[in-house]
Structures are given as structure tokens and as C-alpha cells.
Amino acid sequence: xxxxxxxxxxxxxxxxxxxxxxxxxxxxxxxxxxxxxxxxxxxxxxxxxxxxxxxxxxxxxxxxxxxxxxxxxxxxxxxxxxxxxxxxxxxxxxxxxxxxxxxxxxxxxxxxxxxxxxxxxxxxxxxxxxxxxxxxxxxxxxxxxxxxxxxxxxxxxxxxxxxxxxxxxxxxxxxxxxxxxxxxxxxxxxxxxxxxxxxxxxxxxxxxxxxxxxxxxxxxxxxxxx
Amino acid sequence: xxxxxxxxxxxxxxxxxxxxxxxxxxxxxxxxxxxxxxxxxxxxxxxxxxxxxxxxxxxxxxxxxxxxxxxxxxxxxxxxxxxxxxxxxxxxxxxxxxxxxxxxxxxxxxxxxxxxxxxxxxxxxxxxxxxxxxxxxxxxxxxxxxxxxxxxxxxxxxxxxxxxxxxxxxxxxxxxxxxxxxxxxxxxxxxxxxxxxxxxxxxxxxxxxxxxxxxxxxxxxxxxxxxxxxxxxxxxxxxxxxxxxxxxxxxxxxxxxxxxxxxxxxxxxxxxxxxxxxxxxxxxxxxxxxxxxxxxxxxxxxxxxxxxxxxx
Numbered sequence: 001x002x003x004x005x006x007x008x009x010x011x012x013x014x015x016x017x018x019x020x021x022x023x024x025x026x027x028x029x030x031x032x033x034x035x036x037x038x039x040x041x042x043x044x045x046x047x048x049x050x051x052x053x054x055x056x057x058x059x060x061x062x063x064x065x066x067x068x069x070x071x072x073x074x075x076x077x078x079x080x081x082x083x084x085x086x087x088x089x090x091x092x093x094x095x096x097x098x099x100x101x102x103x104x105x106x107x108x109x110x111x112x113x114x115x116x117x118x119x120x121x122x123x124x125x126x127x128x129x130x131x132x133x134x135x136x137x138x139x140x141x142x143x144x145x146x147x148x149x150x151x152x153x154x155x156x157x158x159x160x161x162x163x164x165x166x167x168x169x170x171x172x173x174x175x176x177x178x179x180x181x182x183x184x185x186x187x188x189x190x191x192x193x194x195x196x197x198x199x200x201x202x203x204x205x206x207x208x209x210x211x212x213x214x215x216x217x218x219x220x221x222x223x224x225x226x
Numbered sequence: 227x228x229x230x231x232x233x234x235x236x237x238x239x240x241x242x243x244x245x246x247x248x249x250x251x252x253x254x255x256x257x258x259x260x261x262x263x264x265x266x267x268x269x270x271x272x273x274x275x276x277x278x279x280x281x282x283x284x285x286x287x288x289x290x291x292x293x294x295x296x297x298x299x300x301x302x303x304x305x306x307x308x309x310x311x312x313x314x315x316x317x318x319x320x321x322x323x324x325x326x327x328x329x330x331x332x333x334x335x336x337x338x339x340x341x342x343x344x345x346x347x348x349x350x351x352x353x354x355x356x357x358x359x360x361x362x363x364x365x366x367x368x369x370x371x372x373x374x375x376x377x378x379x380x381x382x383x384x385x386x387x388x389x390x391x392x393x394x395x396x397x398x399x400x401x402x403x404x405x406x407x408x409x410x411x412x413x414x415x416x417x418x419x420x421x422x423x424x425x426x427x428x429x430x431x432x433x434x435x436x437x438x439x440x441x442x443x444x445x446x447x448x449x450x451x452x453x454x455x456x457x458x459x460x461x462x463x464x465x466x467x468x469x470x471x472x473x474x475x476x477x478x479x480x481x482x483x484x485x486x487x488x489x490x491x492x493x494x495x496x497x498x499x500x501x502x503x504x505x506x507x508x509x510x511x512x513x514x515x516x517x518x519x520x521x522x523x524x525x526x527x528x529x530x531x532x533x534x535x536x537x538x
Contacts, residue, residue, distance in 0.1 A: 049450060051446075051450070071454075071455065072454070075452045075453070075454055076452065077452075078449070078450060078451065078452035079451070079452035083450050083451070089443060089446075089447045089450075090447075091444050091447060091448075092444070093245065093246050093249045093250060093444075094245075098245075102448070102451065102453070103451040103452075105238055105453075105457075106448070106451050106452045106453035106454070106457060107452060108231065110234070111234070150451065
């Protein structure tokens, strides 16, 4: 359960990226967050990953205010959240296997677990043949699938996907949305931010619409304002 | 169990650091080139210090004070005084030149001067007195030494004066000037060396910081997947260490042909010190200085740089 309770974020006492945002996301939900650039979508996700602190309100994850946690506890929280970004954010010096293994190493998994789980998770995203490739040898869609594999390899409770299809062609966009839907069907909460109406329509689940740092609509049937 | 987890973590950090060093290619080579320049400056400072030290030591050795005795002075009185002088803490060495040796040396010096030698023959007796050649540990100590010899009423066993003259007072101005030059050269050399080393280290620090700046996105990703700060810092520190180690080894190898080439020049130019011979004779110390400097600069600057991007 994720709770945003009157969360505000001001930068330099002037620009207000979030204005008393409140909502609750339950277990196994698939929630799309939509809105124009500057609406506050990415700031919202940063709050959830404890990348940034709110200037007002609280963010609760399973009832715990994540911004009061120690560094070590924040690392534990992050290991329970898988992140996927528009620009993939793969480690360029590591091959596909090592990129995914890194997330498992950070979670303290053994070499045996890594050797058995990484090929398995790559099969799930149809990238088994690219296991020893480096990021620069992959297409945009392949990179994003590696990023998804990295996000799910530790079997997180939540997947955060920040504009994951922003750099992809329609075919890859469709594939990525299908993968996220499958992950959600397996019981993982998915939070997706996007501009893409096609993506929101194809998901067909709850949509939170944001504008100017505020939630202007929260519709469980997938309706939105863009 | 905890020990095995630590071992696994350490193994992964070392492996990741090594791979990062190897795969970074151009960035590693660029960092190494700058590091080699820094280490060469450090090595240069070591050799310049040795050359300066040897030159100044040679100059110091050229300074001495001679005490000339009356021809009537007894050898036992002179040797007694020699023992007293030797016991003084500021004295490095005292050499006794007997009347006979002084005469021999005089004749040798004037062997082509027939008139002087003839005059000496005509005198019949040895006109030269014995002498003590005194070397102090520092040129600045000659004055107090000379004053002691001058003021102390040094007499023979029979109570008569035995010292004829002390040459310090004739050379006083030159000795003091030399002392000031040696002192200034020492301080200037140290100051310049320190400045060069500091500048080189700052340049290397910034190069490595720049190399890690390229990885700032990676660092944030590592944090977002829940890696601990030490687990993120570790590979960067290992990479920095490896850059330092490789640069140190290359610098040590490059020094062989370079010093071999300039060794002869320094030998002719700087009072006999061949830097190549100095390098070979002091290889273990120089090896340790260069390796310790390289690895410490590499690891420390990486640590400083990566800390900057661990702010999530």
C-alpha cells in the first residue's frame, strides 16, 4: 500500500512541483499517472524512491514514512521497488548479464541465485540470446527490456516505470506495455507515467491525471484529461 | 556466514573495479597519462633533491677551518687539543697535519718552483708549523668553533701559547655567504618541489574526478537499485587504485632509459652524482615512494569524486 498524504515539493521557495498531492495505491494495482510536461509526475516518483524529500506532507510505504528512514533502510526499500526509466539507465561498462546481476548483488543474492535467475528473467523479456551483449550493442526496445528484467529480477512489490515508452517505436511500445501488464498480472503493483494516450488506453486501468503539480482527476476506469 | 557474505562482496567489488578499469579504455588511459606526469614530477623531485643534496653536501665539505700552530708547539699538545675539539658536538672531523707532512705537501706544490725550493734548502730547518684541519657539521658552526679556539687561552704544558693563526677570520665573509646560499637553496628546493607535487596532484585529482563525472548517471542507477554506498564506492576506488598502480609501474619502467640517458650529463654537471646510478642504488625506496604515491592518489581521488555523486 502506497499513501501520498498532502505531499508538496517546492524548489528554491519559488517553483512548486507538487501541491498537496494525496492518493492511495493498493497492492497489485496498475496505475497510470498522466499529465503534460512539468505536471509533477517524475517528482512524484522521486518522492516514492526517496530520491528527493517532500517539503510538506508524507509518503507512506506499507505504513512507513520512507523519508524518515536511515540510508540502510532506504536501500532496503529501493530493493523492493523496481525502476524503469525513459532513458533506460543501463550501466554502459557492464553487459546484459552484469546489469541485471548488479541489482541482485546489491540485494545480497548469492552467485548461485544470480546464475540461475538472470537467464530466467531474460527469457521472460525475450532477450535470452543477448545475455553477453553490452548496452551499446542493443536497440532501444532491447535496452528497455533489459531495464525491465533488472527491475523485476528481485521480485519487487512495486514497479515504477517513468515514461518507459518515451524513446520507443510503436511496436516496442506495445511490447513493453504488454510486459508490464504481465508483471502486474503476476501480482506486482505497477505505477506508470506516460504522455502516450495509446498506452493509457491499451492498459485500461486506473489513471491519475496531474497538472501544475496537482491531481486533477483520479479515475478507476481509465478516464483521463490530456 | 557473515564472513562469507563479506568475502563475496569483496570479490564482487574487486572484480567490478578491475572490469571497469579494463573496459573504460580511453578514460583509463587518459587518467593514466596524467598520473604518469604526476608521478614523474614526484620522481623528478626525488632526483632533484638528491642532486641538490649532493651538491650542497659537496659545498659544505669544501668549507673548513685550519688552525696553524707555532713551530715550537709540541705534537703532544696539538694532539691533546685535537682530542678536545673532536669531543665538541658541532665538529664532524678533525685532521692533524704534522710539520713533516706540511713540508712534504709544500714541496709537492712547489716542485716546479726552483727558487722557492732553494730558499727552503737554505733555511735548513722546517719553517712550517703543524696544523689541524677542522670540519664542522654545519657551516654556521664555524664561527663559534673559531671563537672558542681564539678566545680560549690554549697553551702548551709549559704554559706558552701554541696557536699561530686561525684562517676562519680571513674566510669569514665567504663562509657566511656560502652558508646563506646553501640554506636558501635548501629551502627554495623544498618549496619548489612541494609546489610542483601539489600542483600535479591537484591536476590528477581533477582528471579522475572528471572520469567519474562521466559515471554520475551510473552511480545514481546503482543507488536506485538499492546498492549501499560502500558497495558503489568500492569498484571506483579499486579502479583508481589500478590506474595508480599501472601508472606507477609504467613510470618506474620509463625512468630507466630516461635516467640512463641523462645520468652522464648530471655526473659531469653536478659534482659527480649520476642519477641513473642513484636510481639503481635506491631502487627499493623510489619504487615504494612511486607505488605508494600512485595508488594513494588514485584511490583517494576516486573516493573523493564518487562521494560527490552519492547524494541520493
